[in-house]
Amino acid sequence: MTNRIERLNELDSYGVLNHKQDEELNDLAKIASLALNVPIAQITFVHDEFTFVKANIDVVSTESIPGRVKRRESFCHHSIKNPKETMIVNDASKDSRFINNPFVNSDPHIRFYAGKPLTTPAGNPLGTICVIDNKPRNLSLGEKQLLDILSKKIMAYLNNKRKLLNQENKIIDDALRLQNLTDRLPVGIFQLDKSNQNNLRFKFLNKTMKEMCPSVNTNKSSESIEILFSSIYPDDKNRFINHLNESFDNLSFSNIQFRIKKGNNCAWFAMKGNVERRTDGSKTFYASIRNIDNQIEYEKTLEQIAFDISHVLRRPVSSLSGLVNLVDTKEKLNKKELLEYIGLVKTVSTEMESYTRKLNDIYQKKKEIITNHNKSYT
Structure with missing residues (x-):
């Protein structure tokens, strides 16, 4: 008997309970349908109240089984109770568990069902790969083995996908931590990209840049460099632009002092940074700006x-x-x-x-x- 909370938590960790189509799972369900010569093949995931049909191959029903069904009406709900076994129902109309089931008494008029649980390395059943027919039948030993193989293939795919999902989540978390860290620094930090067409765009701006340069909008990560140029004191603007262009042209270290407008006044700032050339020929400027009025x-x-x-x-x-x-x-x-x-x-x-x-x-x-x-x- 698996732990309910543990099973649900692990199911959520796979990120499969969404409405996006998954071609890989559809293909595996289609293999099951063709290989076992059944009209319906599904890959399902059983949550707390609903069973979610992630892949559904249905070649005969006039009405497709919906994307999710109530758990108590789901055959797969019964199948996952024995994670290591393939549950086979030869004729659902004669099985006490399903006599009153709406999918037995109406479209698609299920008679035959065979479901192999999709079990995680921790032993928790997530759902099933199942095949369905509207007439009674049985599975041969070879057909059962085929369902076993497909269930392992599905879990191998899901496990790899979860690893990628975890890596993506880690990258997102690391990016958020880095953003929070840089936003708390007393200096402005930015990444400025220069395309092969000489277009300058901010790729990254920390919160302090907004405080230093009122024209900078930190909610738009690809703003034009003009939002910085417009903040520079007029007498320093041309000198700043020439210095920046020289750094990009020569891939040289940048170190310049200039003034930024603060209402009717201005404040002194110092910018330091390095330029790198990318493999596609574009260039990136990594720099910091700090207030040096006290200096x-x-x-x-x-x-x-x-x-x-x-x-x-x-x-x-x-x-x-x-x-x-x-x-x-x-x-x-x-x-x-x-x-x-x-x-x-x-x-x-x-x-x-x-x-x-x-x-x-x-x-x-x-x-x-x-x-x-x-x-x-x-």
């Missing part, structure tokens, strides 16, 4: 520090240097002159300390501005 602001701050040191502190430093030179020319200093020079040194020192404090206040404010700016992009 630009930091570089400006360093330049300001250098300017301040060079200009603001120049006067007190020059004053100290002059005092040193003046003292150096004196062979001997009296007490009055010494006190005077000390006073001058104190004045210069006080002035330098005042300048230093002002610089520190300025840079502290700049640091706060940079920190607040970075938070706005996280």
Whole structure:
């Protein structure tokens, strides 16, 4: 006795309960019909409430058996109770299990039925391959062996198909995980394809690209490059396009800084990436884009520090240097002159300390501005 839940779970894992036609199963059912000389041959899968007819070869019935039937009206429901045996009903009109069955008392007027369960490697019967006739008959030993062979062929096909299905599902799951991962990165990531006709199309965009470039629509994976070009600050656009074309032409590493419009303002970004040539001659650009406003602001701050040191502190430093030179020319200093020079040194020192404090206040404010700016992009 098989476990009901386990059997149903394994049946679902094969992905056969859909409305798509399967030519391979149809062909195997047709072989059964021709080889056993019966008008009807089916491949069925028994679920909880319904039996699904996946392949149906019916050459005489005026009304085909529907794509699914109620399980309690299904002959195959009885067949799967003994997964290792072929169930044979010689005359259904005389079998207590089927006397009141609608498929016995009306079209297709089933009399003969033989069903071999389709059993998984785990021992769970999924359904049957069965042959049906509207007149009583029996199966020879050779005909039973043929049903056995066909059932094994069907399961071999279904097992291979399930492996492919599992691989496809794994690829889809991996792609979703990768998408979720890239969407959480603080940098924009994209794949840009260039056809042999020089058409540029985005093949992949992560969510961060939408946040960086308002014109980018991440719901359309094959958008034109124009959605990025339209976001670039006008003064940087031609330089960016020329750089991108050069990377594609030379298959060279890309490294460029440019600005993207942010309402009435703009923000600095850096793009890095590589170009690969495909076997068909087309090219693919894999790249990342990140906001570098903080880096630009930091570089400006360093330049300001250098300017301040060079200009603001120049006067007190020059004053100290002059005092040193003046003292150096004196062979001997009296007490009055010494006190005077000390006073001058104190004045210069006080002035330098005042300048230093002002610089520190300025840079502290700049640091706060940079920190607040970075938070706005996280």
